[in-house]
Amino acid sequence: MAAPKQATDPSRREDASAVDYLTELGARVRAARARRGMTRKILAHDSGVSERYLAKLETGEGNISVLVLRQIADAMDMRMLDLVSVGEQLSPQMQSLYQLARQMTEQELAQANSILKEALGHKTGRAKAKRISLIGLRGAGKSTLGPILSEKLGFGFIELNKQIEQEFGATLAEIFSLAGQPSFRRFERRCLQDIIESHDEIVISTGGSIVADEKTFSLLVQHTHVIWLQATPGEHMSRVVEQGDLRPMAGSQEAMADLKQILSAREPLYGRADEVCNTSGRAIDETAQNLLEIAEGLLAANSDQSP
Numbered sequence: 001m002a003a004p005k006q007a008t009d010p011s012r013r014e015d016a017s018a019v020d021y022l023t024e025l026g027a028r029v030r031a032a033r034a035r036r037g038m039t040r041k042i043l044a045h046d047s048g049v050s051e052r053y054l055a056k057l058e059t060g061e062g063n064i065s066v067l068v069l070r071q072i073a074d075a076m077d078m079r080m081l082d083l084v085s086v087g088e089q090l091s092p093q094m095q096s097l098y099q100l101a102r103q104m105t106e107q108e109l110a111q112a113n114s115i116l117k118e119a120l121g122h123k124t125g126r127a128k129a130k131r132i133s134l135i136g137l138r139g140a141g142k143s144t145l146g147p148i149l150s151e152k153l154g155f156g157f158i159e160l161n162k163q164i165e166q167e168f169g170a171t172l173a174e175i176f177s178l179a180g181q182p183s184f185r186r187f188e189r190r191c192l193q194d195i196i197e198s199h200d201e202i203v204i205s206t207g208g209s210i211v212a213d214e215k216t217f218s219l220l221v222q223h224t225h226v227i228w229l230q231a232t233p234g235e236h237m238s239r240v241v242e243q244g245d246l247r248p249m250a251g252s253q254e255a256m257a258d259l260k261q262i263l264s265a266r267e268p269l270y271g272r273a274d275e276v277c278n279t280s281g282r283a284i285d286e287t288a289q290n291l292l293e294i295a296e297g298l299l300a301a302n303s304d305q306s307p
């Protein structure tokens with residue numbers, strides 16, 4: 001007869017973490033239901049999921065399907081994300097804002113955004129000081145235009161990714177392969193925080209994926225005047241290839257589709273920038289001049305707001 005599996009068996013460890021996860025998920029559903037004052041019967045009625053199944057789920061016994069979880073989240077008017085992502089819950093204040101925002105039309109959202117920005121204007125204005133950051137996809141021109149802009153403004157210049165490499169004594173590739181993406185994101189945030197604390201007049205060229213981390217990107221938005229350097233997908237691709245990076249050529253159809261997908265996924269995030277600078281079909285000199293005007297406009301608006 002085969003010996004029973006020991007606790008050190010990796011498959012057992014996976015089982016244990018799955019049980020913990022399902023228990024946590026169940027507790028979240030129960031807590032969310034309780035916060036809304038919904039009995040299990042009401043949630044069953046509103047979601048179309050049986051009371052019996054809900055009871056199993058809430059005690060961590062049911063390995064729920066994504067679609068059923070969506071029914072439950074919808075019935076409680078909440079994001080599935082807040083049920084499934086352990087350790088990443090919205091604070092009560094954020095939840096309240098989120099609920100409010102969910103009921104608004106796009107037009108009302110834009111209005112709410114500018115009302116909030118204005119109401120908090122003196123705070124954000126000071127918080128941004130004379131820091132300009134450039135964001136955008138690979139080949140947008142962040143590294144090319146950043147130093148030119150800093151020279152024209154008489155400010156310092158920092159290439160965030162280079163700063164991270166210096167700070168942590170390893171190349172980006174090494175950081176990604178040895179420490180992994182989550183560590184890179186932590187280093188990136190820490191570096192940005194240090195730069196913000198130590199520089200009031202600076203141009204920062206960021207990495208294209210800085211928008212992927214909500215906290216880091218919020219830090220950037222709150223403490224710098226963010227300018228999104230835009231280009232067409234074709235130009236992003238041709239510029240990267242011209243720089244000698246031949247990776248995008250491996251199956252160029254697929255690479256182009258990937259690039260377009262990344263761009264469209266990031267567009268709403270890049271869209272949080274204070275201003276946009278279109279670099280497409282323009283010479284570097286011309287773009288640099290336009291970028292300078294945009295930056296000066298942002299700095300002037302900021303000095304108007306300062307107390």
Ligand SMILES: Nc1ncnc2c1ncn2[C@@H]1O[C@H](COP(=O)(O)OP(=O)(O)OP(=O)(O)O)[C@@H](O)[C@H]1O
Pocket residue numbers: 136137138139140141142143144145207208239243279280281282283284287
């Ligand atoms: N109008 C323009 N503005 C900026 N760069 C341009 C323009 N036209 C062509 N280029 C070229 O596009 C390339 C932009 O590359 P750059 O390395 O500055 O992009 P990046 O945004 O820093 O990308 P990455 O995310 O890979 O660091 C350069 O080779 C530059 O010469």
Ligand SMILES: O=C(O)C1=C[C@@H](O)[C@@H](O)[C@H](O)C1
Pocket residue numbers: 137138161172206207208209210
């Ligand atoms: O756009 C991207 O996805 C990236 C751009 C680089 O600057 C780095 O931030 C990282 O390698 C990822």
Ligand SMILES: [Mg+2]
Pocket residue numbers: 142143144205
């Ligand atoms: Mg660059």
